[in-house]
Amino acid sequence: MRQQPLTADVTLARINEGVQLHHHQGQPAAARDLFTRIWDEIGGEQGDPLHVCVLAHSMADVQDDVEQELVWDQRALTAADQLTDARLAQAGVPMSVAGLYPSLHLSLAECHRKLGDLDRAREYLQHAQSGIGALGDDQYGQLIKSGLDRLTQQLTSR
Known part of the structure; x- marks a missing residue:
């Protein structure tokens, strides 16, 4: 359902690759595997709030269990509360928080x-x-x- 904008941020670009795997190539398991690797690389919930927000929001989409989907979406919301418009602009994301x-x-x-x-x-x-x-x-x-x-x-x- 979600498609991330193209950005200059390498991590966001990798997350977008996972989104493409899921939404355009019908490979949610492959997307989930990629998201898991990225999650580990960014330090999980302790990572950059922008990366945590976008990754958790995308990871929610590839969950088979609604309870797990909810956990990931809650993580995304928590991370969004730590974001600033300046951080989005720095990453090349063309929208406000x-x-x-x-x-x-x-x-x-x-x-x-x-x-x-x-x-x-x-x-x-x-x-x-x-x-x-x-x-x-x-x-x-x-x-x-x-x-x-x-x-x-x-x-x-x-």
Whole structure:
């Protein structure tokens, strides 16, 4: 569901390779293996918050277990809280930190929906919706907005 922008940061470029393995080549196990190697290289949760955030957000997508997906998405959110716009710009990421939150919150909402915790799902969905103003009208912004619309429909039909 997520596609990372091209950046000048080597670690982000490697994470993007894993995203491509998963989303475009249908190889989630290979992506998970690559993400695991990168996770170890960056020092896990103690690594650069940008790398931790993007890697954890991507690692969540390749989990077979929703509980593990939730753990990874929570790690991504925690790391995002440590980011600055200056760090994103330094890495060549063409968005603000605020632009990351709708996707992070959407992912957490989706995990909680899958786990049957609809109240928490709605809570995260509300956080995601409140941050959509930070998204551009580009492909990434449209992807997140369509995901929010889809999840809103799923949660209101219950």
